[in-house]
Amino acid sequence: MKGIAALYYDGRTPLRQPAELLVIGDEIIGRGQFGERRARRTEVEISEPMGRSPRFVRFGDGGTFEVADLDGFARWLTAAGFSDSPVVRMQKRWSWALGSLFGAGVLIAAIYVWGLPAFSKLLAPRIPEPVLQALSEQTLSFLDDKLLAPSRLSEARRAELTVYADKILRAGTDLPAHRLHFRSAALGPNAFALPSGDIVVFDQLVELASSDDEVAGVIAHELGHVAHRHGVRQLIQSSLVSFVVGIYFGDVSSLAGSLGALALESRYSREFELEADAYAARTMIAAGRGSEPLAVMLESMEKAHSGKGAGTARWDVLSTHPDTAERVGRLRAMR
Amino acid sequence: MEALAANYYEILGVGQEATLDEIKAAYARQLAAFRDMLVQREPAAAEKLVALREAFKVLGNPEARVAYDASMDGAPPASVPPAAAAGVADQSAGEREEKFQFVGDGSEYFRIWIVNVFLSIVTIGIYSAWAKVRREQYFHRNLMLDGSGFDYHGKPMAILKGRIVAVLLLGGLSAAQHFSPLAYGVAILCLLPVVPWLAVKAFRFRAHNTSYRGLRFSFHGTYGQAFKVFIGYGLLALVTFWLAFPVFYRQVRKFILDNTRFGTTAFDCSVTTGAIYRIFLFPGFIILALFIAMVIVIGMTAAGGTGALAAAGFIVLLIPLLVIVPQMVIVPYIAARTTNAVWSATRLGSHRFFSRLPVGGYIGLTVVNWLGIIFTLGLFIPWARVRVARFRAEYIALEVDGSLDAFVAGEAGTATALGDEAAEMFDLDIGL
Numbered sequence: 223m224k225g226i227a228a229l230y231y232d233g234r235t236p237l238r239q240p241a242e243l244l245v246i247g248d249e250i251i252g253r254g255q256f257g258e259r260r261a262r263r264t265e266v267e268i269s270e271p272m273g274r275s276p277r278f279v280r281f282g283d284g285g286t287f288e289v290a291d292l293d294g295f296a297r298w299l300t301a302a303g304f305s306d307s308p309v310v311r312m313q314k315r316w317s318w319a320l321g322s323l324f325g326a327g328v329l330i331a332a333i334y335v336w337g338l339p340a341f342s343k344l345l346a347p348r349i350p351e352p353v354l355q356a357l358s359e360q361t362l363s364f365l366d367d368k369l370l371a372p373s374r375l376s377e378a379r380r381a382e383l384t385v386y387a388d389k390i391l392r393a394g395t396d397l398p399a400h401r402l403h404f405r406s407a408a409l410g411p412n413a414f415a416l417p418s419g420d421i422v423v424f425d426q427l428v429e430l431a432s433s434d435d436e437v438a439g440v441i442a443h444e445l446g447h448v449a450h451r452h453g454v455r456q457l458i459q460s461s462l463v464s465f466v467v468g469i470y471f472g473d474v475s476s477l478a479g480s481l482g483a484l485a486l487e488s489r490y491s492r493e494f495e496l497e498a499d500a501y502a503a504r505t506m507i508a509a510g511r512g513s514e515p516l517a518v519m520l521e522s523m524e525k526a527h528s529g530k531g532a533g534t535a536r537w538d539v540l541s542t543h544p545d546t547a548e549r550v551g552r553l554r555a556m557r
Numbered sequence: 558m559e560a561l562a563a564n565y566y567e568i569l570g571v572g573q574e575a576t577l578d579e580i581k582a583a584y585a586r587q588l589a590a591f592r593d594m595l596v597q598r599e600p601a602a603a604e605k606l607v608a609l610r611e612a613f614k615v616l617g618n619p620e621a622r623v624a625y626d627a628s629m630d631g632a633p634p635a636s637v638p639p640a641a642a643a644g645v646a647d648q649s650a651g652e653r654e655e656k657f658q659f660v661g662d663g664s665e666y667f668r669i670w671i672v673n674v675f676l677s678i679v680t681i682g683i684y685s686a687w688a689k690v691r692r693e694q695y696f697h698r699n700l701m702l703d704g705s706g707f708d709y710h711g712k713p714m715a716i717l718k719g720r721i722v723a724v725l726l727l728g729g730l731s732a733a734q735h736f737s738p739l740a741y742g743v744a745i746l747c748l749l750p751v752v753p754w755l756a757v758k759a760f761r762f763r764a765h766n767t768s769y770r771g772l773r774f775s776f777h778g779t780y781g782q783a784f785k786v787f788i789g790y791g792l793l794a795l796v797t798f799w800l801a802f803p804v805f806y807r808q809v810r811k812f813i814l815d816n817t818r819f820g821t822t823a824f825d826c827s828v829t830t831g832a833i834y835r836i837f838l839f840p841g842f843i844i845l846a847l848f849i850a851m852v853i854v855i856g857m858t859a860a861g862g863t864g865a866l867a868a869a870g871f872i873v874l875l876i877p878l879l880v881i882v883p884q885m886v887i888v889p890y891i892a893a894r895t896t897n898a899v900w901s902a903t904r905l906g907s908h909r910f911f912s913r914l915p916v917g918g919y920i921g922l923t924v925v926n927w928l929g930i931i932f933t934l935g936l937f938i939p940w941a942r943v944r945v946a947r948f949r950a951e952y953i954a955l956e957v958d959g960s961l962d963a964f965v966a967g968e969a970g971t972a973t974a975l976g977d978e979a980a981e982m983f984d985l986d987i988g989l
Contacts, residue, residue, distance in 0.1 A: 229705075231771025234966040236820070237585075238705070238770065270691070272669075274660045275698035275706045286771040288705065309687075312672045319668040322675035323936075329678045356737055465731055 226289060226298045230254055233284030243279060243287055245302040250279070252287050259285055268299070270310050334463075339493075342458040346451040351418075354454065358418035365422075366405075373404035373425050380404050383428065383437060390438045391445060394505030398448050402441065404428075411526050415444035417453035430522055439506055439516030446501030452494045492545075499549055503556045517553040520546055565612035565625065573626070577619065584613045585962070610907065614959055654911070655957050659950035661699035663940035669695060670939040682724075686717035696946055697767065703961060710766040710773075753783035764817050772966055778816035786812045799841075803833040810899050819905055820964040828902040836894040840887045847879055889923035890916055900953060907958040914952045922948055 230241035230252060241254035250266050252259040261281050269278040277295055279287040289295045299305075312318040373380065384402050391397060400419040411427040421444045423437065431437045447453060503513040524546045566573050569583045587609050615621045673688035690713050697709040730748075733741040757778055764776035786808045794805040807830055814826035893914040900912035922944060929937035 233771045235962065236770035236772045236964050237962045269698070269708075270694070272695050272698050273662055273665050275701070278708060284771065286708075288771075290704075309672065309676070309691075313669045316668065319671050322671045326671065326675045326678055329675075333678075353737070360738070461731060465728065 224298070224301075226294055227291065228252065228279070228287040228289045230256060230259075231286045231288065232256065233286060241287060243289070243298070245298075252279070252281075252285075263302075263304075268304065270307070271296070271314075338459050338462060339455070341462075342455040343451075345458055346454040349454055354417045358416035358420050361416055362403075362420060362422070369409065370405040370407050370422075372406065374406050375404055375425055375428060379428075383423075383434060386434050387438045387441045390435075390509040390511060391442060391505060393509035394442070394501070395508075396449055398445065400445055400448060411523050413440050413444055415447045415453065417448070417451065417457070419445075419448050421445065421448070427523075430526055431519060432522075433515060435506075435511050435515035436519040436522075438511070439502055439513075439519055442502035442505045443498045443516060445505075446498030447494065449501055450494070450497050452498065456494075495549065496552065499553060500556070503553055507556070513553040513556045517550045520550055520553070565616050568608050568612040569616060571616075577617070580613070580616050584609065584617065610959055610963065617959070652959075653957055654954050655703045655961075656954045657950040658701045659699055659943075659947040660701060661695060661943050661946060663943045666695055666943050667936075667939040683717065686713040686720055689713075689716055693766075696942070700946070700950060702769065702955060703957070705770050708768045710768060711762070749788065750784070753787045754780055756787060757783045760813055760816070769819065770961070772820045772964055775818050776813075776816055777818065778812055782812060782816070803837045804830055806837075806895070807833045810895075814899070814903055820966050822906040822964050824903055824905050826899060826903045828899050832898045832902070833895065836891060836898060840883075840891055843887060844883065847882070851879065885924050885927055886920055889920045893919035896949070896953075905955075906964070908961075909956040909958075911954045911956060912952060913954075914949065919948065 225242040225244040228241045228243050230239040231237070232239075239254050239256050241252050241256075244251045244253070245263065248262055249260050250263050259281060265282055267278075267280040269280070271277060271292065274292070276288045276290045277292065279289065306314075312322070375383075383404075387402060391400075398419050400421055403420060403422045404425065405422055406425040409424065409426075411424060411430040413421065413423045413427055415421045421441055423441065427440060428437055431440075499516070502516050506513055506516060566575070569580060569587060571579055571583045575583070615625045669691055673684070673691060677683075677685040677688050690709070690711055693709040693711060697707040700707050730741065730744055733744055757776075757780055760778060761776040764774040767774045786805075790801070790805040790808045794800075794802045807828060810828065811826050814824045817824045893916045897912040897914055900910045903910045926937070926941035926944060930941055
């Protein structure tokens with residue numbers, strides 16, 4: 223078999239020495255003015271083809287042969303019985319590249335849609351309670367500083383609502399620990415739950431409701447988020463997304479990462495809402511109040527928010543939930 | 558001391574009538590002898606090398622040789638046929654400029670990149686270590702100088718180990734950031750003294766795993782030096798409200814370059830603080846102006862009244878500007894000019910680097926890359942990387958003094974990948 227021209231570097235100086243590479247039996251032989259180098263074919267490392275760059279045949283002690291004639295070297299390797307690794311063959315073909323692109327797209331979508339929620343559901347119950355407490359306290363005190371004002375409802379009214387809601391909630395099964403808070407905010411009629419079980423109801427929601435049952439319905443909905451650990455699951459998902467996005471985009475990380483997190487954090491997903499609705503409906507039905515009060519409340523909240531018109535600052539948790547009409551329909555079907 | 562008194566012919570051990578080929582052969586022979594001296598740790602080795610280089614620089618160049626011969630007392634000029642010698646002389650003697658050249662191709666790297674992305678996802682990230690090796694190999698081997706490519710020797714298993722530790726570290730940090738700012742603050746404070754250590758590890762790993770013509774690079778910076786640079790000068794930059802940032806920047810670049818060696822020959826970066834300050838002056842003013850505009854607008858919003866709504870709308874416009882302008886214009890402006898300043902002031906032994914990146918062209922390149930990446934949802938990334946590598950290589954050159962053959966390998970060392978991986982995860986910009 224024919225040899226192939228190469229340049230030899232001894233690994234101790236950058237001196238280029240003309241050489242020839244041969245394969246005889248089980249051995250690779252490089253020879254030139256420097257003499258002869260021999261090694262078993264399994265002991266040399268042959269670099270993968272990378273475009274028009276020269277390829278290397280490396281001996282164990284650092285001696286390296288550099289081959290510039292790429293086509294000739296490919297023929298030489300084939301004749302000597304070497305073959306490319308599967309990954310190299312994939313990298314060479316456009317069909318594999320496009321297949322990988324498609325496969326990567328499908329996998330990312332599948333992980334995002336199924337993998338991530340399943341993982342967060344698995345992990346959420348394992349987050350220790352004190353962590354959730356600390357986290358929720360911070361969030362509430364932050365919101366109190368920036369967005370929320372003390373409730374203007376009378377002490378008696380607040381106590382009355384708390385006792386009433388508590389009576390209804392006790393009728394349900396699977397009741398997590400919870401505390402009820404009242405606040406006033408310029409954000410319209412609304413309510414939200416923190417992972418620790420702290421539920422905050424805005425004065426504006428109490429004022430909008432035509433009965434205490436409607437308020438209790440919303441509180442039951444928020445408690446549904448707590449019972450299903452939606453808040454923690456959301457947090458785990460968004461943390462993971464921003465982490466992965468951050469690594470992928472490298473220098474764009476902080477921006478893309480926080481945008482990814484924002485896209486997820488700002489809203490509970492549709493499934494979460496429907497789950498919380500179902501929880502609320504079960505509780506209200508068990509308490510003998512039916513699902514109608516929550517359905518009515520959702521409709522009036524929708525009306526209240528859309529009535530404010532565009533251009534106003536809107537920060538709402540309930541009204542922009544997907545398809546109020548559909549949720550109301552489902553609630554009424556559960557009656 | 559004998560060498561100093563001898564004439565160039567005696568140093569090389571040839572007669573005055575020697576042909577150019579004989580002179581080159583003699584020079585190679587003498588270099589080999591010099592290496593033996595070095596191995597036996599003879600103290601005169603360094604002087605001998607200087608004398609050898611000096612002699613070859615003159616005698617290897619036919620024109621200089623004629624002048625030298627004429628200057629020698631009473632000695633007849635050697636009869637060198639100038640026409641025959643000139644062609645070869647260009648290749649091996651005197652000073653010549655060798656351009657770096659990047660021969661990679663975007664669509665070819667795209668195929669490597671996408672196959673590796675796919676395999677990394679399928680293996681839940683484990684394959685990413687192999688993917689990194691392929692990426693580094695692609696960008697090292699396609700970078701050519703004087704007809705030879707660079708090479709990358711990082712081992713996937715080492716990178717995987719480093720990567721796992723770095724992911725755990727960063728994952729823990731980001732979890733702490735979400736769940737408890739206090740724990741996060743404590744963790745960051747504890748990690749601060751670790752940063753110089755990671756940096757040294759990172760530079761060592763990168764240098765150690767890079768080779769050119771079979772000879773490895775190496776890094777010899779110590780933890781003490783790194784602590785002084787990253788923590789000392791870093792804090793200085795912080796307490797002076799970034800006014801001392803150029804000082805910090807220069808220290809970092811000098812720390813990296815001055816401690817990097819090719820074989821036993823060290824890089825030497827003599828860039829001045831003034832040169833770096835001149836570069837940061839203009840971006841400093843722009844960022845200051847944007848900052849002041851921001852403060853005014855926020856003040857108006859806080860003051861309330863009719864102006865508040867307009868100001869709030871203005872913030873929405875201003876924030877993208879604050880992100881996009883620095884990323885698309887200021888970052889490449891600084892990158893191009895600092896690359897030029899630092900590399901043009903850098904030597905490797907007697908060889909000098911030159912960098913002449915055109916600032917406008919580099920900004921244009923960056924803007925196109927960003928738009929490409931955004932509008933293709935990241936698929937343009939491989940082309941963008943190749944474009945940057947090609948552009949930088951095109952404008953950076955090495956002025957070779959004599960020949961590139963006269964380097965000698967240093968002691969082989971080992972390096973772990975943890976620092977490099979951590980640096981990559983934490984977005985530490987330590988690229989040269």
